[in-house]
Every structure is written in C-alpha cells, then in structure tokens.
Amino acid sequence: MSSSSPSVDEVIDPSEEFSSHDAPPKRLGLALFVICAAQLMIVLDGTIVNIALPHIEEDLGFSQANLQWVITIYTLAFGGFLLLGGRLGDLYGRRRMFVWGVALFTLASLGAGIAQTEGQMLVARAVQGLGGALAAPNALALITTTFPAGKERNKAMGVFAAMSGAGAAIGLILGGVLTEIDWRWNFFINLPIGILVAFLAQRILTESEDGRGSLDIPGAITSIAGLSSLVYGLTHAASTSWSDPTTVTYLAVGAVLLIAFVIIETRVAHPLLPMRIPGDRTRGTSYFVMLIVGAGMFAMFYFLGIYIQTILGYSALTTGLAFLPFSVGIVVAAQVASRLIARVDPRWISGAGAGFATLGMWGFTHLTPQSTYATDLLPWIIILAFGLGLIFVPLTLTAVHGVAHEDSSVASAVLNTMQQVGGTLGLATLSTIFVNNLNDKVAELTAKMPQGGTAPTQDQLAAAQKMIADEAFTYGASKAYLVAAIMIAVGGIITLVFLNVKHEELAHDGAAPAHMG
Template sequence: MSSTTVEQVNEPSGEFTSHDTPPKRLGLALFVICAAQLMIVLDGTIVNIALPHIETDLGFSQANLQWVITIYTLAFGGALLLGGRLGDLYGRRRMFVWGIVLFTIASLVAGIAQNETMMLAARAVQGLGGALAAPNALALITTTFPAGKERNRAMGVFAAMSGAGAAIGLILGGALTEIDWRWNFFINLPIGIVVAFLAQRILTESEDGRGSLDVPGAITSIAGLSTLVYGLTHAASTSWSDATTITYLAVGVALLVAFVVIETRVAHPLLPMRIPGDRTRGTSYFVMLIVGAGMFAMFYFLGIYIQSILGYSPLKTGLAFLPFSVGIVVAAQVASFLIAKVDPRWISGAGAGFATLGMWGFTHLTPQSTYASGLLPWIVVLAFGLGLIFVPLTLTAVHGVAHEDSSVASAVLNTMQQVGGTLGLATLSTIFVNNLNDKVAELTAKMPQGGPAPSKEQLAAAQKMIADEAFTYGASRAYLVAAIMIAVGGVVTLVALHVRHQELATDGAAPAHMG
C-alpha cells in the first residue's frame, strides 16, 4: 500500500473536512483497520474447535455449550445498527477504539474464565465490542481513502480479511487449542492493544453528526435482530416447526416491523430508510445476505466432513482451509484491480458463477473422496468466486452514502452478512437433517435380515458406513441448495446492480436529506 498523502484531494462530496483530514500514512491506517476486522471476524469461528475443551474445563452442560457461540452472535448481530449510528453521531474513530477496547478486555476475561457465567458474560461483551468496531471500521475506509484507486485497493484488502477471517479462525483455533484453549482468547490481547494504540495516532476523527440518538429505534432493532437471530439459531438445532423457533421468529419479525414504522416517523432515525431504499445499496445488501447464507454453511458441513470422515486432527482441519484463505485474498486483489475498468455487476456476477460451481462441486463428495481430488479444487474455485463477489459489493454498498450516514450504511452490510449466515445455517441444517434421516432409513432397510448375528466389530463397521453415507448425502443436498442461493445472488447482481465503474471513482455522496 502506498503511503502517498491525500491532503490535496478535493472531494466533491465534502467527504474530507478540515476536522476530518485524511492521515498521511494510508498503508498503516489500512493495517490498523483490517487487523481489527480480522480479529472480530475470526472470533466467530476460532472458538469452535475449542468447545470440547471449554466444556470439560468449565463444567458446561451439553445444552449450554452452544451458548458460547450463540451469545456472541446475538450480541454482535443485534447491536450492529446501534454501533454504526453511534459512530455517525459521536465519532467513528472514538466508537471504533471503544469497540476494540471492549473486545480486548472481554477476551482477557474469557481467557481466564472459571465458570459458565464468566465465559458467557465475556462472550456477550465481545459481541458488543465487535458491533461497535466493525461498522465503523468499514466507514473509516470510506472516509479515510479517496474514491478511486486508493479506496478500491483498500476495500480489496478489507474484503479479503472479512472473507478469509472465518477460515483463518479455524486454522488458528486448531493450532492454539493444541497449546491451550484459553489462547484462543489471549491471542486477541496483543492485537487489540496495538490496534487501539495506533488508531488514536494514525486515524483521524470524524466530526460529530447532527441529530440525537433514536432510542426507540435502538431498542426495537436490538431486540428484533437478537430475537430473529436466536430463532434462526434455534431452528438449526431443532426444527422450523418447533414452538420456540416459531415464537422467536414471529416476535423478531414483529419487532423489526415496529422498528421500520418508528424509523419512518422519527426526526433522526437510527436507520434512515433512504439507505436500504437506494437501488444500488438495496441490491448489494440482498446479495450479501444470500451469498453469506450459502458460505457460512459450507464451513459448518465441511468442517465436520474433514474431521469425522477424513479423520483429520483439529490443526490439520484448520490447515485444510488454508487454500480458501489464499484464494479469497488473491481474488479480492484481482477484483480491486478490475473495479477501475469493469462495472461491478460483471465482476460480482462472474464471481457468483465461480462460487456456484465451487459449491456444486461439493455435492459430489462421498465417504471415499480424498482431500486432493474431492475437496481442494472446489475450495479454490469457491474462494476465488467469493473474493470477486465481496469487493465490488462492499464498494457499492457504501457508495454514494451521505457523509453522516456512512457508519450506519456499513452496519447494514455487516447485519446482512450476520443474519444471512445464521439464516443459511438454519435452512441448510434442516435440509441436511431431513435428507440424512431419509438416507439412514433407506440404508438400514437394505441391511440383511436374519442369519447369524454380526460381531461387535461388524456391527460397528456397518453403523459407521451408514453414518458416513448418510452424512455425505445430507450434506450434498445442503450444498446444492447453497449453490442455488449463490446463483440467485448472481442473477440479482446482473439484473439489478446498474452502478457504473466510473461512478465508483468519485464519492458521489448526496446530501443527507436526498440519500
């Protein structure tokens, strides 16, 4: 990244004011922002491999163990809109730093946790810290880097960190768990301290926004999003017809409807409807939601397949995802180069084609598949496609947003990814379980009846064969639906995303009252 100053740039949107002067060291600014984003994103997966050890050491019940993941997801997804608006109103750097500080302190508490309550409280605060930092991190790129080459390059790095973070989390989780599961949290301490320290010195503060905090909107958005995410998470572990699932989903939707009504009537809304109402942004948000739905489920099913059927250790499982991280980083850089020459819909549309092909490739997995031939080619193709999707859509999702709305526009994008991932896991888990059960019944019915009783070894081998066949069949149906989701996202991108690449070379931010 070039360290060229941009003080002479005169942006037509008024993006840079005398109070909000861009820093001279853009490369270091990008490092600070992306390090924070990577830390937040990878924390969604880094703990997964450590769960059995956390269960043993802290005395978690099996029923409560999943809350180590769920409570982070609820706090993070529920508070994103509030975190974005607080940045717009009270300073993006200030909220970014506060978020990192909260996240870092909570990581320390989680690392030294002695019981369930201490761990779950720390994870909730981690989620809140992430919700403060994440939307303001993306907004800081928008307001720090001038539109065009510098911003496109920065967005490429940022999108790569966002997309590769989950895979990097699996790699780090496997490595650190082999040392001690507590290091999955302690690893955040040096990163958080360095990021918070440098952010105060490298990033410039935005002016405080006009207006006041929309408290009713904040309450209904947090309650609605958290309730909806919990309902989707519950559906993934039970079923869509479960009474608790239905209740939470219904309440979540009702609260979000109330939120929309409130936002159309208050003077200073938490989420001005002009933000998602814009065609370019609305399309970007929808495609991020549906692509996220397909992508996050891929990690879930492949992680189980690699460990349970291929028999890989936690560390080796993490390393198996390394090509995904490399592929998405390479593709993100390709996309950030192309975006100056090609309209974003063609780049994202092509990316959706690659990603659909990669996800479809996983539908052919069998218990006899090998990593080199059955997994690796499709991991690379999928990663390359996702990298091409993320960079243009991240740019278009925040392009043309009024200066005072940039953090909340970023928060909507983060929210779509979070809700999309949860929705995808719930939907595809249902498809997986139904097809797995059908396959178990079919294979069990084909078992020879009568004759001499099988030995324990023969019975165990038969059960393993049925379990492996049923798992791969159920997962293949889930992968097929995920491929269809991504394909739909690609079609929507090609049809509805009409912004030109020349427009992305300028800020084009309209005044707040126009959107």
C-alpha cells in the same frame, strides 16, 4: 435517483474530505493495517472458538445443551447491536466508537480467557459481541472517510473485503493451532492485537465530526430486540426444527419488532436507520446479495469442517490447515477485483464471482466417504474462494456508495447485519435440509441391512454403523450444498439485473448523474 437518496451536494466530496485529514498519504498503509487488523480479529472470533468447544465443555463444566451458547450469545450480541454501533459512530465519532469497540472486545477476550465458570464465559462472550458491534461498522466507515475515492479506496476495500471473507477460514486455522496449545489462547491471542490496534488508531486515524441529531431510543430498542430475537430463532431452528414452538415464537416476535422498527424509522426526526440507505437500488441490491451469499458461505464452513474431521479423519490442527487455500483464494481474488473495479462495472465482477462460487459449491455435492482432499475437495475450495473474493469487493464498495457523510457508519452496519443474519439464516435453513435428508438416508440404508442369519460381531456392527453414518452425512450435506449453490446463483442473477452502478461512479464516490435509484 430516488427521492430518499442523498443529493449530489450531500454526498461526501472526496477531495475536500481527504484534504482536511491530518493523516498524510504515506500513513494510509498504516491506517489500513489498523482497520483491517481489527476487522480480522472480530470476524475470525465467530469461528476460532468452534474447534475449542470440546475443551471448553470439559474444563468449565458446560452441559451439552448449554455449550452452543458459547457461540450463540456472541452472535446474538454482535448481530443485535450492529445498527446501534453504526449510528453511535455517525453521531459521536467513528474513531471514538471504533476504539471503544476494540477496547471492549479486547477486555472481554481477557475475561473469556481466564473464565473459570460457565457464567463467566457467557458474560465475556456477550461483551465481546457488543464490542465487535461497535467496532465493525465503524471500521468500514473509516475506510470510506480515510481513503480518497478511486484507486486508493478500491485497493483498501479489496484488502478489507479479503479480511472479512477470509476471517472465518483463518479462525478455523488459528483455532486448530491454538487449541493444540491451550484453548484459552483462542481468546488471549486478541490481547496484543487489540491493544496495538487501539493504541495506533488514536494516533493514525482522524476523528470524524460529531453528527447532527439525537439517538433514536425507540428504534434502538426495537432493532436490538428484533434482531436478537430473529437471530436466536434462526439459531434455535438449526438445532431443533422450524416447527419447534420456541423457534416459531422467537421468529414471530422478531418479525413483529422489526416491522415496528421500520414504522418507527419512517416517523422519527433522526432515525437509527434512515430508510434512504436500504431504499437506494444499488445499496439495497448489495445488501440483499450479501445476505444470500453469506447464507451459503457460513453453512459451507460448518459442513466441510465436520466432513474433514469425521469422514477424512483429520485432526483439529490439520482441519484448520485444510482451509488455508480458501483464505489464500479469497485474498488473491479480492486483489484482482480491486484492480478490475476501476475498469469494469461491479455487476460484471460480482456476477462472474457468483458463477465461480456456484460452481465451487456445486462441486461439493459430489463428495462421498471415499473422496480425498487433494483431488475431490481442494479444487472446489479454490474455485469457491476465488468466486467469493470477486463478489465481496464490488459489493462492499457499492453497499456504501453515494451515502451521505452523516450516514456512513450506519450504512456499513447494515452490510455487517446482512452478513450476520445471512450466515445464521443459511445455517438454520441448510441444517434443516441436511438433517431431513440424513435421516431419510439412514432409514433407507438401515432397511437394506441383511436381516436374520448369524449375528454380527461387535466390530462388524460398528463398521456397518460407521458406513451408514458416513454415507448418510455426505448425502445430507450434498443436498445442503446444492441449495447453497442455488442461493449463490440467485444472488448472481440479482446482481446482474439490479446492480446498475457504473465503475466510473465509484471513482468519485457517487457524485454522478442522479440516475441510480
């Protein structure tokens, strides 16, 4: 083990920790429900609003330029404050921060649902992101400290990973259903869930002891500003270009601030992010692979959502339902992985999952305007979902494996941050590839249009333009899918080569021979 990794004595003793809980084993199922309900609510909110955006634009008077901020400001607040949210949980109590985060998220959901102006909506969405950043890392940490290592924790992680992986697809489904009623229900749906979760969490989950040390203010400032600047730069690149001055400026400022953050963390007595956490080989590998896989997955939702609505002509509700098999596939695969993890090393489960996911993503490269959902899309959705489910469960376990008790929330926050930044990075990168190839295809097809002769009718012109638009979209998207498939394949190779933790070690939470770093 590397010198920065916690010693065996520092690692949580699962038997001691669990015996100290006043929540008997029969309440573990309810504890898991509470934690996963909160996680699902937070994750799906990243996509549930997408389908409602045209209605929000019309009702609240958003300009087209400002409409993207309904999504972007949530992403900025969530991604920027994740590390701070995790550290606050380690210092002042994970259940406390979890409940505060859920309560803040729920209150902000009410604010968004009753918003009457553009400004009110954006403030509410920012507060939602902050609430999510407090709750999400502490939700995962509560699983590691509530469930005993081995079979119970592996099953719990399987459900948690399924909720995290399927949340985006469930968001699209719910978004389609609720938008048909009223777009405000995309926010109001969080109220009963949030109130129930906050109420039960106080009674079911056991509070952790307050951690030692003090809050790293310089680290908090540089991490929040750096991550927010980076996320904004990546988001701006997706809507403009990588060479846009604003994009370059924000990416550069974000990089400088994050470098400053790392320097600060190596010098302060009580760092926001102890370098021993990402410095461990197992955890570092898990974080990096989650970033790559997240990059491919979130971009897939973006392009497929547009394809199903504009090319296949599905309604918002039907588009949401078209992603239902993805959610089912993730859940099934996560349960398979949670059972295999007791007998098979995580590298082989995640490696196999990456193989399936790569194949599924590659299958999307063959979509054309003439493709059908049942024969050309559904099989690849199922294969991709199954592969991602096999990836998420082992990596969620290994990302917090062997972490000292006082670091469990911040270790979980790093995992959430990698997924968030990965999704944003993937959307920016693959959107650039998509747009460049789309423009090339439009130019090529336009040049082939017959010149001269009888002028086409309006209907003929519209049909020709629709044909060019559809062909160009599927061509551009196919190139983006290909790059996404390569990214996932690279993640699989990295997993097989560098993830060397054994399944026996996961059964007792890292209290194993010190050979892991």
